[in-house]
Amino acid sequence: MAISPLAGKPAPKEMLVDLARLEREYFERQPDLGDPNQLVSFGTSGHRGSPLRGTFTEAHILAITQAICDYRWSQATDGPLRVYAESFQGQAHLDAIVNEAQDIVSHALLRE
Numbered sequence: 001m002a003i004s005p006l007a008g009k010p011a012p013k014e015m016l017v018d019l020a021r022l023e024r025e026y027f028e029r030q031p032d033l034g035d036p037n038q039l040v041s042f043g044t045s046g047h048r049g050s051p052l053r054g055t056f057t058e059a060h061i062l063a064i065t066q067a068i069c070d071y072r073w074s075q076a077t078d079g080p081l082r083v084y085a086e087s088f089q090g091q092a093h094l095d096a097i098v099n100e101a102q103d104i105v106s107h108a109l110l111r112e
Helices: 019-028 058-074 091-110
Strands: none
Touching: 058 091
């Protein structure tokens, strides 16, 4: 595999993401249920998508959380649910990912 000419350099401005837009799209955008690309799907590394493409939004997290709760209930499973996370950028990055994930799932569970 060839090394990218961008390796070790700051990303060019045109490649940067508007984080405010990304967050807004995450909370406000509703997936198009007629578009198979916007439905929840899983691969070997979990669901991959972007709020900017309608492929990873709060609606996806709510659906996944509901499906997990419904399945556990149907199997009479209670007790803690453990979720695995990893980072190749060190413990501080992993801690940030875990904290953000806990906030997102807690928000999903507490929605009315």
